[in-house]
Every structure is written in C-alpha cells, then in structure tokens.
Amino acid sequence: MPARVAALYHPTVGVHDLDAARDWFRRVFNRAPLRWEETLDLAALNPDYPVNYSFFAFICDVHWVFLCPSLHAQGALKGQTRYQDKPEGMIGLGWYTDDAVGMFARLAEHGIRSHDQRGERITSQKPPTSSFLPDVFTGFTEPEDTGIRYEFQQTGQRHWAKYSEKADLRLRSDWRGPVLEADDPLGLLLTSHHTIVTADLPRAARLYTEILEGEPIATSVDPVTGAQSTYIRLADTLLEFLTPVADTALWARVAQGEDYYLGLTYLVNDTQAVGAHLDSVGVQYDTGRDGEVIIPPAAGFGVQWRFVQSLPYPAQA
Known part of the structure; x- marks a missing residue:
C-alpha cells in the first residue's frame, strides 16, 4: 500500500523566549507545558541531542511544539539554519505517517525536495532518519516546493506508551476524541x-x-x-x-x-x-x-x- 498520512503530528511555533511562552501558555490555557523528559525516555536519546530548545503542550486535540530558534542548532543539530532569523509564529506543520521512507519517495516522485534533521537531502540512497532516536524517521519538505516546511514522521511503536501519557493523548488506544475539561477556562x-x-x-x-x-x-x-x-x-x-x-x-x-x-x-x-x-x-x-x-x-x-x-x-x- 502507498505511504499515507495517518494523523496530524504537531504544529510548531517559533518563540524567542521559552520562559515567556511557557508563562503565557499556562495563563491562557491553564495547562502545564511539558519538558522532553515527560514525553520520551531521555536515556534512549542520542546523548548529544539538545533537549532544551523546545517544550510541548497538548491542547484539546492538538499536540503542539514551541521551539526557540536560537537554542535549536546545538549538539547533534549544530550548524542548522532552517529556523535562523525566523520571526515568532508558526514555522511548520507536521504529520504522522506509517511509512516515512515511502512518503519521502512519493514526494520526490512529484518533484518535492526534502531534508532530514541535519539538513541533508533525503534521497533513495539516503532515507530519512532522526538525530535523536534510531527508530524515529523524520524529514522536512523545502518551503520553496510546498509553501511552508512540512514534517513527516514515523515514530517507533516502543515510544508510543510514554509519548501518549501527556504529549499526544491521541496515540492512546482508548482515545475517542476531545472532551470538555472541567478546569479549562476557554471551554x-x-x-x-x-x-x-x-x-x-x-x-x-x-x-x-x-x-x-x-x-x-x-x-x-x-x-x-x-x-x-x-x-x-x-x-x-x-x-x-x-x-x-x-x-x-x-x-x-x-x-x-x-x-x-x-x-x-x-x-x-x-x-x-x-x-x-x-x-x-x-x-x-x-x-x-x-x-x-x-x-x-x-x-x-x-x-x-x-x-x-x-x-x-x-x-x-
């Protein structure tokens, strides 16, 4: 079967001050922002991967990432320029796929260029990988080809249990859609x-x-x-x-x-x-x-x- 988009992965918001964004998020949505260690097992991650450049949030039925461009290009991501000089705002939209290799091959067949987290071009000889886990396959399209930068990710099943606890509740087997939370001030x-x-x-x-x-x-x-x-x-x-x-x-x-x-x-x-x-x-x-x-x-x-x-x-x- 051809590679498909299984569900929304997450929007990415670029912010210059993570602490200010965390405070704003708490006040507006009355939800706790999540650290990397609350979403994945840090012991399994590449030890050189920077985990201080972003925080996560689950709002209603959307998993969000808030990312600070100036903290992003460090460690395993050193030298990256894709978020350099980006103003605050939405800088990308990600999708879950059940077959990342097939998805990027499909995009390439239609003339859409893609790159991995290190900025290296994804080709048939160099399939998508991630810089933080060996069984997570992720890549990004070039905005010149798709308008904005779209991410497609295939996440190893062993990470779903941890990731679905707080980061993305939709990965739970019992997810049936959003419900109105009693402590949600926005309804x-x-x-x-x-x-x-x-x-x-x-x-x-x-x-x-x-x-x-x-x-x-x-x-x-x-x-x-x-x-x-x-x-x-x-x-x-x-x-x-x-x-x-x-x-x-x-x-x-x-x-x-x-x-x-x-x-x-x-x-x-x-x-x-x-x-x-x-x-x-x-x-x-x-x-x-x-x-x-x-x-x-x-x-x-x-x-x-x-x-x-x-x-x-x-x-x-």
Whole structure:
C-alpha cells in the first residue's frame, strides 16, 4: 500500500523566549507545558541531542511544539539554519505517517525536495532518519516546493506508551476524541481548522489532494475582505487555505511565493467566556463577526488564535 498520512503530528511555533511562552501558555490555557523528559525516555536519546530548545503542550486535540530558534542548532543539530532569523509564529506543520521512507519517495516522485534533521537531502540512497532516536524517521519538505516546511514522521511503536501519557493523548488506544475539561477556562470543544495563507493555491491543492490524497471540502469568499477560503481535510485535520486579495497586508506576506501559516481556530462553548478569561489574564484580543474571539499574532507569539462557536464545515464523522 502507498505511504499515507495517518494523523496530524504537531504544529510548531517559533518563540524567542521559552520562559515567556511557557508563562503565557499556562495563563491562557491553564495547562502545564511539558519538558522532553515527560514525553520520551531521555536515556534512549542520542546523548548529544539538545533537549532544551523546545517544550510541548497538548491542547484539546492538538499536540503542539514551541521551539526557540536560537537554542535549536546545538549538539547533534549544530550548524542548522532552517529556523535562523525566523520571526515568532508558526514555522511548520507536521504529520504522522506509517511509512516515512515511502512518503519521502512519493514526494520526490512529484518533484518535492526534502531534508532530514541535519539538513541533508533525503534521497533513495539516503532515507530519512532522526538525530535523536534510531527508530524515529523524520524529514522536512523545502518551503520553496510546498509553501511552508512540512514534517513527516514515523515514530517507533516502543515510544508510543510514554509519548501518549501527556504529549499526544491521541496515540492512546482508548482515545475517542476531545472532551470538555472541567478546569479549562476557554471551554475548548475541538479544533475547527488550521489557516494557511497562500498566493499559490494550485501548489497547495496539488500537495494535499493529488499527492497526500486529502479531500476537498468547500470554498467560500469572505463578503468583507474578498479573500477566498479553500477547505481541505487530510486524515483527522481540516485545513483552510486562504487566498487574500491583492494589495492587502496578507497578500504582501505571501506575494513572494512562500505561504504564511497564520494560526488555528478552536470551537468553544461560549466566546464571551473566552473573552472574560483573556481579560482576567491580561491578554489582548479582538472580537469578530458572530462574536468570535481572536488573539492577534502580535499578542499570541506570532500566532492567530481564534475561538468560534460554530464550525465552517461539519466535523468528520
């Protein structure tokens, strides 16, 4: 069988100050950020692998990674430049695959270049590996070919039990989807969708529908801005590819060819309660149509965090 995307792996947020990001995350989501030792057995890791450049978080039904670019290129990752000079915000999106070798071969067949954690090109003679564990196979696409940097990872089964304790609850055999947590001040029900701004919709559609075999859901046009949204579902995730109108600020972000991973939208019980909580913790937000609450990138470490009370299109059954 051809390699497939099994599920979302994680979005990666680039932050300049991990301590400040941890504090913000605790205040906004009322969840404890996770250290590497809480997600994997450090004794099994490459001893030269730097484990101080990121922290992890599980929010509702999404496993997140917060990464500091200035701490990343150390030890086994020394010399890496892929995150160098990146502004704060979304710097990548990862997917679980059941066959990393087959996945990168499939991407290469369609002219998409990829590299491993050390920045070395993945080829048929040099399959993907990871710098931290021998039975984790991971690689990244080149943004020039795919708009943003996408990661595909195959994780050895022996790590699932530890990783599913706190880092990614979806790997548990009894996972049946998110539930409303009693101590969740935001009232998160589930993830609605991820938003990626693009001026090259055919490139995004080719990757997600032709190569990865995602399902086109619908298109819509914003009556105020004129921006077009194209929704594509892949595995357990809904993606919105937003094509802005020319000569707007969003268009300027993508006019040179690279896509802009803007952020993520959560479905909540009560957007007024979300606003009240953000007021209580001193986080700036805007209110949009239908009462939606939006933490703008300037107030959310470069990420747009949206909270809505209705889905743009029905969730997958």
